[in-house]
Amino acid sequence: MKQDMTEVELHTFSGWIDPPTDLQPAVAGEVTCDVAVIGGGVGGMGTTMRLAERGQDVALIEAEFLGYGSSSRNGGHISGAPGGDLRMLKLFYPKQMKGMVVLADHAAEYLQGKIRDLDIDCDYVPNGLAMVAVSPIQMLRVKACAAILRSAGGRGKVGTAEELGIPRAFMGGMIEGVGGMLNPGKMCRGLRANLIASSARVYEQTKVTDVRRRDDGKVVLTTPGGTVVAAKVVLSTNAYSGEWDIVPERLSIPAYLIEAETEPIDPKRIEALGWTSRTGVLSQHQIMEHFRVTERGTIVIGVRRVQRGTSYPLPQDKAPDPDLVKELEHAFHTRFPSLSDVRVAQAWGGWMAITSSWISLAGKLQDNIWYSICCNGHGLAQAPYIGSLIADNVVDGAMHEDLAGIWLDEPKFPPFVLMGKAGLRTIWAIDRFNDLFNGHKRRARRAAEAANAALAKA
Numbered sequence: 001m002k003q004d005m006t007e008v009e010l011h012t013f014s015g016w017i018d019p020p021t022d023l024q025p026a027v028a029g030e031v032t033c034d035v036a037v038i039g040g041g042v043g044g045m046g047t048t049m050r051l052a053e054r055g056q057d058v059a060l061i062e063a064e065f066l067g068y069g070s071s072s073r074n075g076g077h078i079s080g081a082p083g084g085d086l087r088m089l090k091l092f093y094p095k096q097m098k099g100m101v102v103l104a105d106h107a108a109e110y111l112q113g114k115i116r117d118l119d120i121d122c123d124y125v126p127n128g129l130a131m132v133a134v135s136p137i138q139m140l141r142v143k144a145c146a147a148i149l150r151s152a153g154g155r156g157k158v159g160t161a162e163e164l165g166i167p168r169a170f171m172g173g174m175i176e177g178v179g180g181m182l183n184p185g186k187m188c189r190g191l192r193a194n195l196i197a198s199s200a201r202v203y204e205q206t207k208v209t210d211v212r213r214r215d216d217g218k219v220v221l222t223t224p225g226g227t228v229v230a231a232k233v234v235l236s237t238n239a240y241s242g243e244w245d246i247v248p249e250r251l252s253i254p255a256y257l258i259e260a261e262t263e264p265i266d267p268k269r270i271e272a273l274g275w276t277s278r279t280g281v282l283s284q285h286q287i288m289e290h291f292r293v294t295e296r297g298t299i300v301i302g303v304r305r306v307q308r309g310t311s312y313p314l315p316q317d318k319a320p321d322p323d324l325v326k327e328l329e330h331a332f333h334t335r336f337p338s339l340s341d342v343r344v345a346q347a348w349g350g351w352m353a354i355t356s357s358w359i360s361l362a363g364k365l366q367d368n369i370w371y372s373i374c375c376n377g378h379g380l381a382q383a384p385y386i387g388s389l390i391a392d393n394v395v396d397g398a399m400h401e402d403l404a405g406i407w408l409d410e411p412k413f414p415p416f417v418l419m420g421k422a423g424l425r426t427i428w429a430i431d432r433f434n435d436l437f438n439g440h441k442r443r444a445r446r447a448a449e450a451a452n453a454a455l456a457k458a
Helices: 042-053 086-092 097-117 136-151 184-196 267-272 322-335 379-396 421-437 440-457
Strands: 029-038 058-061 077-079 129-133 156-160 172-176 179-181 201-203 210-213 219-223 226-235 253-262 280-283 289-293 299-303 344-354 361-366 369-373
Touching: 029 042, 029 201, 029 219, 042 058, 042 184, 042 379, 058 226, 077 097, 077 129, 077 379, 086 097, 086 136, 097 184, 097 379, 129 136, 129 179, 136 156, 136 172, 226 379, 253 322, 267 440, 289 322, 299 322, 322 344, 361 379, 369 379
Parallel strands: 029 058, 029 226, 058 201, 129 280, 226 369
Antiparallel strands: 077 179, 129 172, 156 172, 210 219, 219 226, 253 299, 253 344, 280 289, 289 299, 361 369
């Protein structure tokens, strides 16, 4: 059933949660502090929270409101594995592989602990995340990635769809041994509330237009309403890191990804898919598709296509392209034909950072200016964890082993490959060709027949 896209609610923020109603004041006049953190996503909040815990005079500066960016707009996956293709990471970064796997595992454990200790109500379900295969070729990739993960000390279980409790539309996959699903908007709102109640100063609605280091070593942040003068600064701006001259070339590029959410679905119909674990699934396409069941009885579908940002400042009021929403609807109905009558109700998108190496990065730009880029699709847990480690480094120079594994002594980055418009179109075409070649439609039809039979018995 083809859906009229005019019926879909397109958000310029997120579909997970509404914006807060208690916006904190903007910077006015001159503000001084020991440490200023720029960027109020999960990375900036994690950094600021740790600095406040350690007694620092810290100010968090955010252009919109805490959690405004990709932190509240993603699919809500807490992953215990690095982002990107593990085979490529092992090929290009063999010495760093174990450290990246251990870091990702520790990051998931860290965020789980924060949710528990701060009593954040964010619908967290610790049921892992599954790398899944729609074809025999993808299943080979899953097994190769699982072997790499295990050899580096990671956790994961490989099995068929039935063994893992994932939809029969997939051949099988690997469920990670740590992590799970949550509502990222509610998680960000919980972190925000804790920060506002802490000793940290929070400035929202404050866009930093320039970052400069004075002759006396202090760093001056210029904003429309005044300045912030800090002894130390941490840049935790993710996709927005390219807006100032102080940022090195090719630190990251911004990519716009979208998520779509269906209308509520009868739980029996979801059960009939064989999705007994409710684990979120992430396909092994070059540009992933992901699907997850929410606590509100819907399915959230994500990615499949990527739009690259070409210039700064990035548009803040960007709503998803209806054609890309239609693409996600098509992916959903293709994988789950027994749900072909289920409509997409809403969609949203956001900018995230992609590094040329596809791994998280951290380091210093100058003696008293730190930075981190922790996304590449798996940043929801890594960003706050790495932020906490950077905070310790800011306070006393501590270099945790996990931080050392991604630390760069010189902020120099290789050029990006295949991230232009032509490259992204080519990758998408390869994914669709592989779908066709590997007969995923036949498998989906068989899964639909099994789902309908299970539903009839129920």
